[in-house]
Amino acid sequence: SYCSVYSWDIFFRNANAGAPPGTAYQSPPPLGTSLAGLSQVQSLVGAQPNVEKLVEDHLAVQSLIRAYQIRGHHVAQLDPLGIMDADLDSCVPTDIITSSDKLGFYGLDESDLDKVFRLPTTTFIGGDESALPLREIIRRLEMAYCQHIGVEFMFINDLDQCQWIRQKFERPGVMHFTLEEKRTLLARMIRSTRFEEFLQRKWSSEKRFGLEGCESLIPALKTIIDKSSENGVESVIMGMPHRGRLNVLANVIRKELEQIFCQFDSKLEAADEGSGDVKYHLGMYHRRINRVSDRNITLSLVANPSHLEAVNPVVQGKTKAEQFYCGDTDGNRVMSILLHGDAAFAGQGIVYETFHLSDLPSYTTHGTVHVVANNQIGFTTDPRMARSSPYPTDVARVVNAPIFHVNADDPEAVMYVCNVAAEWRATFHKDVVVDLVCYRRNGHNEMDEPMFTQPLMYKQIKKQKGVMQKYAEKLIAEGSVTRQEYEEEIAKYDKICEEAYTRSKDEKILHIKHWLDSPWPGFFTLDGQPKSMSCPSTGISEEELSQIGQVASSVPVEDFTIHGGLTRILKGRGEMIKNRTVDWALGEYMAFGSLLKEGIHVRLSGQDVERGTFSHRHHVLHDQNVDKRICIPMNHISPNQAPYTVCNSSLSEYGVLGFELGFAMASPNALILWEAQFGDFHNTAQCIIDQFICPGQAKWVRQNGIVLLLPHGMEGMGPEHSSARPERFLQMCNDDPDVFPKITEDFAVRQLYDCNWIVVNCSNPGNFFHVMRRQILMPFRKPLIMFTPKSLLRHPEARSSFDEMLPGTHFQRLIPDSGPAAANPAGVKRLIFCTGKIYYELTRERKARSMEDTIAICRMEQLSPFPFDLVKAETEKYPNADLVWCQEEHKNQGYYDYVKPRMRTTIDRVKPVWYAGRGPAAAPATGNKAAHQQELSRFLDNALNLDAFKDHA
Numbered sequence: 039s040y041c042s043v044y045s046w047d048i049f050f051r052n053a054n055a056g057a058p059p060g061t062a063y064q065s066p067p068p069l070g071t072s073l074a075g076l077s078q079v080q081s082l083v084g085a086q087p088n089v090e091k092l093v094e095d096h097l098a099v100q101s102l103i104r105a106y107q108i109r110g111h112h113v114a115q116l117d118p119l120g121i122m123d124a125d126l127d128s129c130v131p132t133d134i135i136t137s138s139d140k141l142g143f144y145g146l147d148e149s150d151l152d153k154v155f156r157l158p159t160t161t162f163i164g165g166d167e168s169a170l171p172l173r174e175i176i177r178r179l180e181m182a183y184c185q186h187i188g189v190e191f192m193f194i195n196d197l198d199q200c201q202w203i204r205q206k207f208e209r210p211g212v213m214h215f216t217l218e219e220k221r222t223l224l225a226r227m228i229r230s231t232r233f234e235e236f237l238q239r240k241w242s243s244e245k246r247f248g249l250e251g252c253e254s255l256i257p258a259l260k261t262i263i264d265k266s267s268e269n270g271v272e273s274v275i276m277g278m279p280h281r282g283r284l285n286v287l288a289n290v291i292r293k294e295l296e297q298i299f300c301q302f303d304s305k306l307e308a309a310d311e312g313s314g315d316v317k318y319h320l321g322m323y324h325r326r327i328n329r330v331s332d333r334n335i336t337l338s339l340v341a342n343p344s345h346l347e348a349v350n351p352v353v354q355g356k357t358k359a360e361q362f363y364c365g366d367t368d369g370n371r372v373m374s375i376l377l378h379g380d381a382a383f384a385g386q387g388i389v390y391e392t393f394h395l396s397d398l399p400s401y402t403t404h405g406t407v408h409v410v411a412n413n414q415i416g417f418t419t420d421p422r423m424a425r426s427s428p429y430p431t432d433v434a435r436v437v438n439a440p441i442f443h444v445n446a447d448d449p450e451a452v453m454y455v456c457n458v459a460a461e462w463r464a465t466f467h468k469d470v471v472v473d474l475v476c477y478r479r480n481g482h483n484e485m486d487e488p489m490f491t492q493p494l495m496y497k498q499i500k501k502q503k504g505v506m507q508k509y510a511e512k513l514i515a516e517g518s519v520t521r522q523e524y525e526e527e528i529a530k531y532d533k534i535c536e537e538a539y540t541r542s543k544d545e546k547i548l549h550i551k552h553w554l555d556s557p558w559p560g561f562f563t564l565d566g567q568p569k570s571m572s573c574p575s576t577g578i579s580e581e582e583l584s585q586i587g588q589v590a591s592s593v594p595v596e597d598f599t600i601h602g603g604l605t606r607i608l609k610g611r612g613e614m615i616k617n618r619t620v621d622w623a624l625g626e627y628m629a630f631g632s633l634l635k636e637g638i639h640v641r642l643s644g645q646d647v648e649r650g651t652f653s654h655r656h657h658v659l660h661d662q663n664v665d666k667r668i669c670i671p672m673n674h675i676s677p678n679q680a681p682y683t684v685c686n687s688s689l690s691e692y693g694v695l696g697f698e699l700g701f702a703m704a705s706p707n708a709l710i711l712w713e714a715q716f717g718d719f720h721n722t723a724q725c726i727i728d729q730f731i732c733p734g735q736a737k738w739v740r741q742n743g744i745v746l747l748l749p750h751g752m753e754g755m756g757p758e759h760s761s762a763r764p765e766r767f768l769q770m771c772n773d774d775p776d777v778f779p780k781i782t783e784d785f786a787v788r789q790l791y792d793c794n795w796i797v798v799n800c801s802n803p804g805n806f807f808h809v810m811r812r813q814i815l816m817p818f819r820k821p822l823i824m825f826t827p828k829s830l831l832r833h834p835e836a837r838s839s840f841d842e843m844l845p846g847t848h849f850q851r852l853i854p855d856s857g858p859a860a861a862n863p864a865g866v867k868r869l870i871f872c873t874g875k876i877y878y879e880l881t882r883e884r885k886a887r888s889m890e891d892t893i894a895i896c897r898m899e900q901l902s903p904f905p906f907d908l909v910k911a912e913t914e915k916y917p918n919a920d921l922v923w924c925q926e927e928h929k930n931q932g933y934y935d936y937v938k939p940r941m942r943t944t945i946d947r948v949k950p951v952w953y954a955g956r957g958p959a960a961a962p963a964t965g966n967k968a969a970h971q972q973e974l975s976r977f978l979d980n981a982l983n984l985d986a987f988k989d990h991a
């Protein structure tokens with residue numbers, strides 16, 4: 039053991055023992071003088087005349103150790119090709135010792151190398167030693183921080199976490215592997231490598247986005263899963279991009295190889311529904327025994343679109359849901375792993391948005407392990423053109439996630455950091471990043487020529503020996519495996535592939551349903567069909583309505599002081615309940631409350647949803663006298679109810695909508711709603727809408743019942759807080775505008791089943807109540823896009839009676855006129871169709887003009903699927919009326935373009951469908967209040983003036 043003569047320990051011991059207070063240590067004296075109070079040290083250590091140098095040298099050694107901890111990763115040998123620096127900077131930090139002349143930076147020189155220094159408590163390089171010679175200190179720091187692993191962690195604010203990481207990487211001998219581990223690692227490298235080679239041999243002209251150059255990814259993932267399974271994880275949910283996806287399916291998730299191979303056969307058609315997706319996008323779910331831990335584990339890979347990183351929040355939401363439904367409050371049983379490409383991880387904002395969900399109470403999944411397949415290129419783009427941060431992983435620093443960079447050509451180093459990453463997650467329940475620095479042997483896909491753009495890099499790559507071969511040679515050389523064993527292992531796996539290939543030709547085995555990432559056991563019949571094609575009444579009993587109403591209008595806990603304004607609101611609710619009526623907030627209460635009583639979990643998430651953007655909801659009460667004391671009355675409805683989750687989200691649409699979509703994937707027995715602050719803002723989540731919600735079922739045969747609540751309405755608030763852009767949602771509906779469908783008895787439900795999503799704009803709270811309950815009571819799941827009111831929330835006429843919500847009642851797809859016009863339809867000159875809030879303005883204006891018996895106004899509450907049957911009945915009822923579509927939105931926006939061709943089809947094009955509404959415009963609304971009013975009165979006049987369209991006829 040190294041003795042500790044020149045240690046701080048002795049310095050302090052002596053100082054404390056003898057020196058008078060204030061003299062044991064003084065602020066730095068002028069150079070060259072000796073410290074009076076230290077004379078005893080001098081006399082004790084005798085041989086060292088210059089105590090000042092002693093102190094300085096110790097301080098220098100401390101800084102040196104710290105320099106390696108902070109900046110060692112900048113000099114670690116991370117690039118397997120040895121041509122690029124992973125941090126885009128070839129300079130060596132001046133405080134990292136690369137040669138003895140750099141010791142000068144610390145005021146040290148070569149003669150100090152053999153002196154022994156006491157080690158601070160913030161390092162573990164000593165192992166059991168408390169002091170080491172400088173030479174050994176530097177050597178051990180080099181070993182820990184500058185080999186094939188670059189540890190980036192010193193930005194972490196928590197000391198315990200830093201210490202934990204330091205001891206994982208600094209302790210001498212930590213990187214030790216048993217023979218068994220090495221052989222398993224080699225076997226995994228063989229599978230990973232030979233899988234790609236097999237595909238290349240069989241389908242040399244097919245795109246597969248192979249893993250060549252990053253084969254270590256497979257053992258990396260398997261290590262993370264093994265370790266996590268040992269630590270008790272039962273379910274791992276993964277999201278990943280194109281690169282190496284087939285390999286992950288085959289060798290990590292262990293999808294049957296024939297199921298993968300048959301997809302390369304373009305003649306094979308899926309034997310079931312759906313338009314399908316390319317083979318490197320499909321999801322997957324598999325339950326198996328983990329050989330290392332001997333425990334069952336469920337692995338699922340979430341289906342994803344090409345849009346890189348878009349799947350991240352979806353994976354997190356699904357993970358959160360699985361944790362929630364199995365009571366895993368700390369994430370000990372369910373975890374997520376996200377894979378990334380280097381260019382996408384740095385470039386896509388959703389990565390950042392998802393990181394910011396990672397520590398929020400209602401969104402955390404208690405730590406995600408991120409693995410970056412950092413092949414140092416994005417398609418043809420060099421990292422220097424792809425990011426401004428040193429590493430592609432710097433975004434992870436915002437949540438204090440440690441980042442382990444590792445040279446992917448060193449499988450043992452990869453395995454080591456993956457073990458540490460899994461342990462980190464199990465210990466701290468926080469995110470962690472493994473940056474696998476590798477290369478891409480081929481072009482972006484197998485057809486691409488990389489030499490066009492990266493000639494130098496690819497000259498080097500052509501010379502580069504594959505990692506499997508390198509590792510095998512290492513193990514053969516050290517005697518861990520024989521060449522014969524290695525070759526046998528290869529032959530064994532090749533045979534497995536060949537046999538599966540034969541099976542893949544055998545039969546019609548391609549079923550998209552085999553590729554579901556979330557099966558819903560018990561929800562469908564055995565052949566995957568809905569159990570029926572009918573939907574029961576969505577009404578509830580009078581008692582339930584009053585009981586839920588009672589909860590909604592009171593404070594269910596004792597000694598809880600609510601705000602005076604809220605007291606008035608609750609009192610108002612109480613009066614409405616007595617009157618057997620509901621306003622919007624109460625309609626929502628009735629829907630959520632009744633579903634909760636039926637055991638359906640309800641989760642409402644979005645910006646400020648707890649109170650509601652328009653302060654109408656108040657689902658969370660705050661005690662005015664006790665800080666942070668809250669009460670959620672919705673959780674006090676009945677003792678056996680399902681839990682209600684309402685959560686104010688972070689200010690992210692893309693991230694949070696993706697999250698809720700993922701949450702809704704986990705179980706069909708939950709109503710998951712995302713509310714936009716204003717409908718306008720949904721477009722920052724456009725990718726989730728376009729890539730997942732709209733075509734999700736068609737691409738991946740995966741149903742999803744998510745509800746989007748999008749506040750919408752032209753109320754003079756200017757271009758931004760007005761429109762949820764109904765036209766965009768309607769444009770993406772898959773019902774045919776030109777074909778009048780066959781009207782069968784189950785038409786309304788079948789239509790819902792066939793559509794890609796439901797678009798609704800309710801004009802009263804009763805209907806709002808029904809459509810939300812229908813989401814759960816219908817025998818399948820469909821996304822529901824709902825435009826929701828702003829001013830209508832408080833409109834005295836926008837109320838519904840209990841009578842409209844009782845057993846036997848149901849959602850009205852279309853609400854016909856029920857006034858004098860309907861009583862004498864032959865005398866009606868005009869039939870106006872409209873949707874949403876404009877109905878109230880139209881009826882007010884019609885009344886003002888005393889035209890209630892000449893004009894009928896009909897509300898289309900469900901826009902898509904289009905209520906062909908009901909529109910037909912209405913138009914036939916008023917044979918002498920002309921037809922008008924009236925909307926408050928601009929002509930190129932709103933519903934007109936969707937509704938018009940469908941109405942024309944319905945009436946067999948016998949008459950025109952006139953338009954009353956705002957003219958075409960670029961912006962959704964004017965910013966000028968007076969112009970807004972003027973537009974309104976002008977088009978209302980058009981709508982109600984029977985002569986308005988005479989000129990056009």
Ligand SMILES: Cc1ncc(C[n+]2csc(CCOP(=O)(O)OP(=O)(O)O)c2C)c(N)n1
Nearest residue numbers: 281344345346379380381382413415416417
């Ligand atoms: C959002 C998005 N933009 C652009 C693309 C087109 N694209 C496909 S792969 C790719 C490069 C990805 O590079 P990287 O993330 O490093 O992954 P790699 O292919 O190198 O594994 C690009 C730009 C895409 N798929 N998604």
Ligand SMILES: *[C@@H]1O[C@H](CO)[C@@H](O)[C@H](O)[C@H]1NC(C)=O
Nearest residue numbers: 325326327331332333334335
């Ligand atoms: C794994 O699950 C299967 C069935 O799901 C069960 O029969 C088996 O006992 C489980 N094994 C372990 C080790 O838990």
Ligand SMILES: *[C@@H]1O[C@H](CO)[C@@H](O)[C@H](O)[C@H]1NC(C)=O
Nearest residue numbers: 610611613614615616617619
């Ligand atoms: C309840 O009904 C009465 C009588 O119809 C009416 O005057 C009162 O305004 C109603 N109250 C509410 C809150 O709707």
Ligand SMILES: *[C@@H]1O[C@H](CO)[C@@H](O)[C@H](O)[C@H]1NC(C)=O
Nearest residue numbers: 646647648649650651658686
């Ligand atoms: C959520 O936002 C509302 C404002 O809409 C606020 O009153 C409430 O305190 C927030 N809740 C939490 C838990 O932050």
Ligand SMILES: [Mg+2]
Nearest residue numbers: 380413415416
């Ligand atoms: Mg890349």
